[in-house]
């Protein structure tokens with residue numbers, strides 16, 4: 001104000017405009033400099049710059065409910081998510097860290113210490129990116145999930161998580177003390193029927209969310225045998241290019257005999273983790289294939 005008054009008093013002419021973009025302020029407090037690619041970690045602190053660098057230019061098209069979402073296999077959805085730069089820097093971050101798991105069933109990073117379907121991988125937590133990745137899931141993945149898998153979650157205080165997808169007027173078995181008997185019924189009479197109609201499904205014990213980058217190589221771990229994920233839904237983000245960076249590879253859904261092999265760098269598959277989407281990672285015959293995987297229980 002004093003500046004303006006002074007200018008007026010001295011007859012200095014000012015032309016003020018907000019129509020041109022002269023830039024913006026960057027938040028430099030808390031900028032971490034010990035990572036291999038520091039900007040990659042700025043999803044929360046410098047959102048505007050992060051999106052410009054790393055969010056796919058067509059990301060928001062999939063939030064437009066007038067447009068259809070691509071579905072390469074039944075109930076498998078496909079979204080452009082991140083830029084090539086994101087993919088390269090995430091792979092770089094992992095390769096710089098370098099401590100890929102050995103692909104055996106023993107995995108000291110997990111609570112139970114046991115991995116049923118081991119991959120050669122590095123967890124986001126190991127490179128200090130777990131918080132940033134959760135922000136990515138919350139702000140960019142969840143809106144897409146809510147679009148394609150409608151109706152998830154309504155509040156129900158009787159449930160552990162507090163949410164129920166389709167609320168009914170009901171009384172739980174637990175409320176009338178019949179829960180143990182009911183579990184027995186499920187195990188002995190229902191499960192055998194379920195196993196007949198949906199092959200390969202079991203969920204014992206349920207595990208928490210995991211976020212990791214997988215590396216496939218012909219001379220290391222070239223494929224992943226058929227399995228379910230410990231997730232309600234899984235996201236599978238391609239970090240490099242088929243036919244250029246590697247040969248073979250891709251994801252096959254056995255129930256539909258449907259494979260996605262023409263994956264696109266920076267694009268993400270989303271599919272139910274259990275029951276219907278029994279799947280496998282196809283053989284990589286040449287080069288290295290990288291993917292980013294999250295097991296999500298929304």
Ligand SMILES: O=C(O)CCC(=O)C(=O)O
Pocket residue numbers: 119214224229236250251279280281282291293
């Ligand atoms: O290779 C793929 O695309 C599938 C990977 C996968 O199923 C997993 O990591 O759980």
Ligand SMILES: [Fe+2]
Pocket residue numbers: 227228229234279
């Ligand atoms: Fe999987």
